Amino acid sequence: EVLLVESGGGLVQPGGSLRLSCAASGFTFNTHYLSWVRQAPGKGLEWVASINQDGSEEHYVDSLKGRFTISRDNAEESLYLQIHSLRVDDTAVYYCAVDVSGSHWGQGTLVTVSS
């Protein structure tokens, strides 16, 4: 069974940084693209970033480029999202997902940006 467990969310002040993690199991980790998708409270889904199987290719939504960095550790079967200069409108549940078609999703981790 595919299992994705996100962690690292919490309350952070504007301008702060966070590193989100996604621990994966139940599938051949190093053969799949991975993605981060976020959902602001009461809003729809927004794709954030994707990374290819060996981590050599990263893609980001333009509006977040420069503040968000996606990475992966295939040995640890983990996906990461580093976020800098957090803004109030970054408040959202952040999900990790397998494949660009979103075949499997984690339960999400809530990031709240507030002073």
Place this chain on the structure above:
Amino acid sequence: DIQMTQSPSSLSASVGDRVTITCRASQGINNYLAWFQQRPGKAPKSLIYAASTLQSGVPSKFSGSGSGTDFTLTINSLQPEDFATYYCQHYNSYPLTFGGGTKVEIK
């Protein structure tokens, strides 16, 4: 960027009804289209990929069709657990984008 437009944004239906949700892409995306179900307070769940291929374990009451720019998700014989929000998403190119969602409510 490719824009994905879903319609309707919400609908009311009764248990046992069949409902159809449409998703239109602003340019051709071949069949690189996925559908997701999201129940309140839960993570999205994959239903369909490649426009019409059912994800493993998803009941056959769900079906998808279309290619190019126009796509549909059909749900047969609505049951209480099907009342949720449904999203389409293209993965033809970056940036990936989602439709705005369709909330299916009980009439």
